[in-house]
Amino acid sequence: MTDISAQQPSQQDTKKTNPYTGYRKFVNPFFGMILLFGLPYAISWYFIYSGDPVSFEKPNNHGELISPVIPLGEFSFGLENGSALTEADIAGSWSLITVTSACEKTCQETLFSIRQNRKAMAVNRKVIKPIVLLENPEALSGLSVDLSKEFPQLAIVTQQNESTQRIKQAFANVTPVIEDSIFMVDPYGNLMMVYPAGSDQKKGVLKDMQRLLKVNKPDI
Numbered sequence: 001m002t003d004i005s006a007q008q009p010s011q012q013d014t015k016k017t018n019p020y021t022g023y024r025k026f027v028n029p030f031f032g033m034i035l036l037f038g039l040p041y042a043i044s045w046y047f048i049y050s051g052d053p054v055s056f057e058k059p060n061n062h063g064e065l066i067s068p069v070i071p072l073g074e075f076s077f078g079l080e081n082g083s084a085l086t087e088a089d090i091a092g093s094w095s096l097i098t099v100t101s102a103c104e105k106t107c108q109e110t111l112f113s114i115r116q117n118r119k120a121m122a123v124n125r126k127v128i129k130p131i132v133l134l135e136n137p138e139a140l141s142g143l144s145v146d147l148s149k150e151f152p153q154l155a156i157v158t159q160q161n162e163s164t165q166r167i168k169q170a171f172a173n174v175t176p177v178i179e180d181s182i183f184m185v186d187p188y189g190n191l192m193m194v195y196p197a198g199s200d201q202k203k204g205v206l207k208d209m210q211r212l213l214k215v216n217k218p219d220i
Helices: 011-017 021-026 029-049 105-120 122-127 162-172 201-215
Strands: 064-071 076-078 084-086 094-100 128-134 155-157 182-185 190-195
Touching: 076 155, 076 162, 094 105, 094 162, 094 201, 105 122, 105 128, 105 182, 105 201, 122 128, 122 201, 128 162, 162 190, 182 201, 190 201
Parallel strands: 094 128, 128 155
Antiparallel strands: 064 190, 076 084, 094 182, 182 190
16 A cells, blocks of 8 residues: 555645745835835936936937927918918918028928828828928029929918018027028927928928827828
């Protein structure tokens, strides 16, 4: 007959084979609670008072963020066709605005970038408003193309008034050279990003617009 007691491990053998017995001797629940709840505060205190720099991931926007944003407020721009463009006309749209006094090579590249980026947004292009502020009525005279045919969606601001001066001053407050820079205005009328002249406007504007319109889906 088989001895049942021989098949069952003794209490001493159980203690030897139980992997948790040793841990209970060294881990006190009180100290475990201190470690669990106190460690986050200790780490926070260290980074606040130690003076050591903490590096975070670089923002993935390509334009230069304006923080805080600058509300453009009410305005009225006199357009080339004799009509007026007000803040109500661009409400709900993402506006891309540039400034020029003589549209030569850099200006033409900027306008081309705005046009191509807008076209690349497919159906979402309907909520992207391109605008150019002219420093003088003859600023586009050097162009070899007819913008009314090649870029009919472009709002051309020719009149100099209080609104244009105030908006250009807001632009000058965020970048030293406003001509041929691209200024992005959000659907609420806030100046929120700038692509300085000479930067990679073509790629930068497109990538940022794709991300912005993916997060803030327009109601088309």
